[in-house]
Amino acid sequence: MGSMIGASVTRKEDPSLLTGRGSYVDDISPPGTVHMAFVRSPLAHAGIGNIDTKAALERTGVLGVWTAADLAGLPNSRSVPGMERPCLATGKVRFVGEPVAVVVASDRYLAADAAGDVDVDYEPLPACSTTDAALAPGAAPILDGLPGNVAMEQALAADDAEAELSAAAHRLQLQLVNQRCAPVPIEPTACLADWTARGLTLYLTTQAPHHMRNEIATMFGLPQQQVRLVAPDVGGGFGAKASFYPEFLLVSELSRRLGRPVKYIETRSENMMSMVHGRAQAQDIDVGFDDEGHIAALRVRITQDCGAWPDTTGVGLPMLTSFMSGGCYKIPKISPSFRSVVTNTTPVGSYRGAGRPEAAFLIERVMDRVADELGIDPLDVRRRNYIQPGEMPYATQFEGIVYDEANYPALLDRLLEKIDYQALRAEADRRRTDPNAKLLGIGFSTFVEMGGFGPTPLFEQFGFIGGWESANVRLNTDGSAVVSVGTSPHGQGHETAFSQVVSDVLSIPFDKITVLHGDTETVQEGVGTMGSRAMPVGGPAVFKAAGKVRDRAMRIAAHLLEADPDDLELVDGRFQVRGSPDSGIDLTEVAVKSLKPHLLPPDSDLGLADTAHHEPTNLSYPSGAHCCVVEVDRDTGRVDVVRYVAVDDCGKVINPLMARGQIHGGVAQGIAQALLEEVTYDEDGQLTTASVADYLVPSALDLPSYETDHQETLTSFNPLGAKGLGESGATAAPQAVVNAVVDALSHLGVRNIDMPCSPQRVWRAMRDAGSARPSEVST
Amino acid sequence: MRVTIEVNGRRTEEEVEDRTLLVHHLRDTLGLTATNIGCDTTSCGACTVLVDGESVKSCTVLAAQADGAAVTTVEGLAEGETLHPVQQAFQDHHGLQCGFCTPGMIMAAVSLLEANPRPTREDVRTGLEGNLCRCTGYHNIVDAVVAASGQEVPR
Numbered sequence: 001m002g003s004m005i006g007a008s009v010t011r012k013e014d015p016s017l018l019t020g021r022g023s024y025v026d027d028i029s030p031p032g033t034v035h036m037a038f039v040r041s042p043l044a045h046a047g048i049g050n051i052d053t054k055a056a057l058e059r060t061g062v063l064g065v066w067t068a069a070d071l072a073g074l075p076n077s078r079s080v081p082g083m084e085r086p087c088l089a090t091g092k093v094r095f096v097g098e099p100v101a102v103v104v105a106s107d108r109y110l111a112a113d114a115a116g117d118v119d120v121d122y123e124p125l126p127a128c129s130t131t132d133a134a135l136a137p138g139a140a141p142i143l144d145g146l147p148g149n150v151a152m153e154q155a156l157a158a159d160d161a162e163a164e165l166s167a168a169a170h171r172l173q174l175q176l177v178n179q180r181c182a183p184v185p186i187e188p189t190a191c192l193a194d195w196t197a198r199g200l201t202l203y204l205t206t207q208a209p210h211h212m213r214n215e216i217a218t219m220f221g222l223p224q225q226q227v228r229l230v231a232p233d234v235g236g237g238f239g240a241k242a243s244f245y246p247e248f249l250l251v252s253e254l255s256r257r258l259g260r261p262v263k264y265i266e267t268r269s270e271n272m273m274s275m276v277h278g279r280a281q282a283q284d285i286d287v288g289f290d291d292e293g294h295i296a297a298l299r300v301r302i303t304q305d306c307g308a309w310p311d312t313t314g315v316g317l318p319m320l321t322s323f324m325s326g327g328c329y330k331i332p333k334i335s336p337s338f339r340s341v342v343t344n345t346t347p348v349g350s351y352r353g354a355g356r357p358e359a360a361f362l363i364e365r366v367m368d369r370v371a372d373e374l375g376i377d378p379l380d381v382r383r384r385n386y387i388q389p390g391e392m393p394y395a396t397q398f399e400g401i402v403y404d405e406a407n408y409p410a411l412l413d414r415l416l417e418k419i420d421y422q423a424l425r426a427e428a429d430r431r432r433t434d435p436n437a438k439l440l441g442i443g444f445s446t447f448v449e450m451g452g453f454g455p456t457p458l459f460e461q462f463g464f465i466g467g468w469e470s471a472n473v474r475l476n477t478d479g480s481a482v483v484s485v486g487t488s489p490h491g492q493g494h495e496t497a498f499s500q501v502v503s504d505v506l507s508i509p510f511d512k513i514t515v516l517h518g519d520t521e522t523v524q525e526g527v528g529t530m531g532s533r534a535m536p537v538g539g540p541a542v543f544k545a546a547g548k549v550r551d552r553a554m555r556i557a558a559h560l561l562e563a564d565p566d567d568l569e570l571v572d573g574r575f576q577v578r579g580s581p582d583s584g585i586d587l588t589e590v591a592v593k594s595l596k597p598h599l600l601p602p603d604s605d606l607g608l609a610d611t612a613h614h615e616p617t618n619l620s621y622p623s624g625a626h627c628c629v630v631e632v633d634r635d636t637g638r639v640d641v642v643r644y645v646a647v648d649d650c651g652k653v654i655n656p657l658m659a660r661g662q663i664h665g666g667v668a669q670g671i672a673q674a675l676l677e678e679v680t681y682d683e684d685g686q687l688t689t690a691s692v693a694d695y696l697v698p699s700a701l702d703l704p705s706y707e708t709d710h711q712e713t714l715t716s717f718n719p720l721g722a723k724g725l726g727e728s729g730a731t732a733a734p735q736a737v738v739n740a741v742v743d744a745l746s747h748l749g750v751r752n753i754d755m756p757c758s759p760q761r762v763w764r765a766m767r768d769a770g771s772a773r774p775s776e777v778s779t
Numbered sequence: 780m781r782v783t784i785e786v787n788g789r790r791t792e793e794e795v796e797d798r799t800l801l802v803h804h805l806r807d808t809l810g811l812t813a814t815n816i817g818c819d820t821t822s823c824g825a826c827t828v829l830v831d832g833e834s835v836k837s838c839t840v841l842a843a844q845a846d847g848a849a850v851t852t853v854e855g856l857a858e859g860e861t862l863h864p865v866q867q868a869f870q871d872h873h874g875l876q877c878g879f880c881t882p883g884m885i886m887a888a889v890s891l892l893e894a895n896p897r898p899t900r901e902d903v904r905t906g907l908e909g910n911l912c913r914c915t916g917y918h919n920i921v922d923a924v925v926a927a928s929g930q931e932v933p934r
Contacts (some may be wrong), residue, residue, distance in 0.1 A: 009872050010871060010873070011870070011873070013878070014869070014870040014875060014878075015862070015870070017875060017878030017881055018853075018856045018862060018866040018869055018870060018875070018878075018880050018881060018885070019813070019853065019854065019856070019857050019862070020811075020812070020813020020814070020852065020853040021854075022813075022878050023812075024812075024815065024879065026806075026812070027806075027812035027814075029807075047805065088901070108803075109796070109798065109799075109803075134905075153801040184913055185824055185879075185913060186815075186817040186823060186877070186912070186913050187815065187817065187877070187879045188817075188913065233878060233879075234877065234912055235815070235877045235878070235880075236876075236877040236879060236913050237877075238913070247823070265816075266920040268817065268818035268819050268820065268822075268823070269819050271821075280782045407844075490877050491876035491877030491878070491914045492876070493876070500861065550843075570875045642805065650809060657873050658873065659921060660873070660919075661873045661876060661914075661915060663915075664915055664916035664917075664918045664919065665914045665915055665916045666916075667916060668915075668916030668917065669913075669916075691818070691819065691820045691822070692818045692820060692822040692911070693822050695819040697822075697911050697913065698911075699824075699907070699908045699909070699910070699911060699917075700903070700904040700907045700908060700910075700912075700921065701810030701904045701905060701908045701917075702906075703916055703917050705900070705918050706916065706918050706923070711873075729897075729916075
């Protein structure tokens, strides 16, 4: 093995992206491409009356206008049985932005004009913009066929833990809200369909091209080979591009009908109402504990807002929250339950972390509240409850949820080596008495999350064919290699990371390796990139496929050298007999000879190529310890993160440079959730954050520099020892920040602040605590 | 109307609809697809280009307004195979992930360094405030811009 795994090599992906030679969907325009635009509902809930398309159709350059009635027979999107979404609103609209009609015109400006010409009569209905409204007695069911607005309801424990909670020395209730967030990949939804006599080519900005291929082929009754799905460069996804969107079906059908390539590029304003939102979860928590802070029992009742159409990626969110609600702590009794509620809002789906950040937030807020209640240090409460390294793998009370190798106490120790906790505490205390100083708060998050999705029995519940991943490695006769992978990156750097793995296994230069992905015509099979699965599931598939090629080459080399394969080693691109390096053969020469049957052992397959799948036997459980230090302005309530320190354990780090980048990006989204971002609706269900002018995506000025470090505790559940890390930052950061904000204000009596901790909310919390101003404290 | 724009050193002359945005002119008329569109409220900066040396959000400028001007997009930065120092620094410091904001971010950084050749980290954050990146959390972008200015980046 060489030394590429673990090296901070710069990315193969960058030169084309840096010079503008990347290729996103909108950069692709086959001859004759026409443009699709939507007529979207301005109301959250209404019956659809007459749709007048005459003016639109009369415009020169308009190729057609279609409503649901014109598209009868097109299948609905897959979802919970009975709740499948049609590609255009049928009879009723159920959220602001739901497409009602679709227009195709010769250019994008004309298409937008024509969409504006379509006149729709609506008969307004009462809208439920919150789960409270949807659950209120007398609220009419939003979806046909449902008796009420609860789409799914489940308890994950035999009882509600009341006995254990009652028996505990102390008991505490918390109500937490994990607010609705918008993923906002900088590239919105984009699709381009070209349906010819040979079949359909569909370019999508997606995280799961093979999955989308399968869905589209099923919907149109086409053989899968007649659907070529291409995910070219993808401008971010963050989970939201794992969903199937009705747009995909519509561009395809309209390309079929028109005999031309049809393109749809969503505007940002449309994206804010059309792409799935994330989080949107409320939690009622009851915790019982003893005098030392040992947690005895935890009850969590989750209300998940799933929006107007339950999304396949969204319905499982509260289940994942339930599984992870105990965090990295040994809690004798956990009793989670949830209900998923339909509302007149944008559907909710996966967003970076998808269900696990909600769990990490709740248990880490619980730890701080317990500490506060008992008057002990929050880190002491955590230490007293940690699952110990000797107890790994640790089977939780939930069937199939088994934490892999980790060392939670050591992560915290390593974090504390980087910060001077006592000095920070002293400084925070000092500032409380200095009326001219901003308040200082210190917050911790010691978390475990879930990565490496499947295995298949779990992942198929989200609609995927499996939870495995697939890779093919081919060694060319010039010594270069091609690696085809079923994962589908959208910024993660798979070309670089997988090349590093193959370089080590096959002992060939990094620069001679090409990674193919995102095209169902050139990549054999795949599931996709979500749930931090690329390295823990895709990585082992690459590793195994490369290993099979190496073994095959080794057998041929042994035959040519008249040696026993067991006596050979692969060193610097050359097979040689152990102990006598003069006797050997270059891998490239083996590749050439692998295509000459007369030189091969009898019954050998020709060439050096092989495919491997990796079906994980367990999920992975990345963990970490993060510390956030904030300053709070006493006059304005503005919170600034002045220091953010992250120690993560994602198992084997393949590329430290890219690993840091993943942590940075996730932490940024977590800080943004804590301080800035929230999708809001008014009581009529109007989206009041419908652009990035209103929805506060952070800029460089809003975020700090990050200090990062990794502790490598390899998981034994895959051959690379990698756990994944794409979602760790977003899972860790919100509660690190909120714990810090509450810490800064705790002397005023503040015990909780909902996210986002906006200046207004923080200022109000200080005011309501009765002693916001230092002058008031002293009088 | 007819617009004449020098784009990346080459004269272009095209007939466009009056309402054509500069970014659509670059992308759809001239086929220069590097410059991306990430929003419709002049918030994200993915479409940033230089117009007569000044950084401009090309989604908020009509092609007609650039008539007679010189426009530089990210396609015009590298000298053959050699990346511009800002491009090279973005690679060295992993200042990009999905790459969608990158062309605009790089043009904004080029403009920033033109105005302030030795910026502090805070200067960089302030100067790039109008460009949103959803992947990197900005830390590595700040590193890259500081490095591109020839200053040491603490690690």
